[in-house]
Amino acid sequence: MNSLNIEEIYKIIPQRFPFVMLDRVTELEPGKKVVAFKNVSYNEEFFEGHFPSRPVMPGALIIEAMAQASIILFSSAKPAVQDKQLTYYLGAVKVRFLHPVVPGDQLVITVEPLKVVSSAAIVKAAARVLDKEVASAEISLVAK
């Protein structure tokens, strides 16, 4: 069981500030499972507008956190891609949001593969806060 700190995450995902939606990877079973978290702080810029009187993390950014964990999973399954400057595209997302995510929450993302091929992957993702599932998704992504 490997963990990755933010510097190590930066080596894998192409996203940068202000669009890095993971703080740490706590479990990495190459090609099999990734568990990562994001600490959601009130200082996040998106809370200013989403929403002014009721801060809720946008669901689109929860999907983004899942997608970034998926990139880490894909790249661990296909180590050959790690040195290439790949761009990742979402192909399809089936998602269900179950509970709002608010400042102070630690958003824990788990992703597991459904199918991984050389330039694409379909994964199952879950987001939890304190062991309560807040979102679940099936995500297809393509690496180019």
Add this chain to the structure above:
Amino acid sequence: MQDIDTEIRDLIAAIIEKEPEKIGPETRFMEDLGVDSMMALEILAAIEKKYKIVIPEEKLPELATLSATVKIAREYLAGKKNEQS
């Protein structure tokens, strides 16, 4: 019980969001139905999950029509049964 042709046709129809009736045995996925490589991978993954088989990536380009897809699924299903017996 539905036959495997109908099951796979319905599964593909759900993924590509078309009416099952639009998918004939030789209807070309890419040219006639607008299926892209990502949808083809989703079809492959859905078939693997439904029949609990593993189809290698190399077979992906062969998933060009319903009849070709059913043929591949049958092939790997037969392989699975042989393994079990």
